[in-house]
Amino acid sequence: MFPGVFYALLAGFLGAVASSSAKLSLGADYLKGVCETGLRTWGEQRKFRQADETTACDRLHIPLRLMCGGLLFTCNAVMWTFLSKALRYSSSSTQTTVTTTASNFISSALLGQLIFGEAQITLWWVGISLTFSGLLVLQRVSPQDGQHDAGAKDE
Numbered sequence: 001m002f003p004g005v006f007y008a009l010l011a012g013f014l015g016a017v018a019s020s021s022a023k024l025s026l027g028a029d030y031l032k033g034v035c036e037t038g039l040r041t042w043g044e045q046r047k048f049r050q051a052d053e054t055t056a057c058d059r060l061h062i063p064l065r066l067m068c069g070g071l072l073f074t075c076n077a078v079m080w081t082f083l084s085k086a087l088r089y090s091s092s093s094t095q096t097t098v099t100t101t102a103s104n105f106i107s108s109a110l111l112g113q114l115i116f117g118e119a120q121i122t123l124w125w126v127g128i129s130l131t132f133s134g135l136l137v138l139q140r141v142s143p144q145d146g147q148h149d150a151g152a153k154d155e
Contacts, residue, residue, distance in 0.1 A: 004090030005099055007082045012103025014079035018072050020111045025068035030116070032061045098135040105131070 024031055035057035083100060090096040105128050112118035 004086050004088075004096060007086035007089060008096045008099035009103045011079050011082040011086055012100040012105075013107045014075045014082065015100070015104045016107035016111050018075035018079060019108060020115055021068045021072040021075060023116070025065045025072060029061070031064045031068070032057050035060055035064065092139070094139045098132075098139045101135060102132055 036055070039056065083096070086096045086100065087093055109120050109124075109128075113120070
């Protein structure tokens with residue numbers, strides 16, 4: 001059971017990393033701003049003076065986006081591998097789904113805060129708590145209860 005939960009947690013985290021990579025690769029000039037801030041912080045901002053005043057980050061902008069796009073596809077591939085392993089080692093596919101969803105949502109919130117500076121409002125946390133509660137209710141229903149209810153409806 002533990003390997004299934006571990007793989008499900010990793011799958012959820014990798015899904016969140018893939019989402020963040022997509023946002024970085026397809027989003028506005030966020031990567032360029034991060035590059036410029038990083039160079040300024042490290043004290044190594046070197047400007048390549050040409051006719052159009054191109055900075056090092058202008059040159060790195062496209063390769064960084066392509067790298068994030070590659071990270072998106074890599075994380076998705078590894079995420080599906082871990083999800084299939086979680087389903088194989090878990091006693092219930094519902095348990096794997098609940099664990100992966102919870103891990104993905106929490107990881108997305110933490111990565112959003114860390115990378116993009118997004119703050120989650122209280123209403124978001126209330127909504128995610130209700131979602132988790134609903135998923136846990138679905139997970140708690142045993143298959144025998146569902147079969148018993150189906151037999152009662154036929155009569």
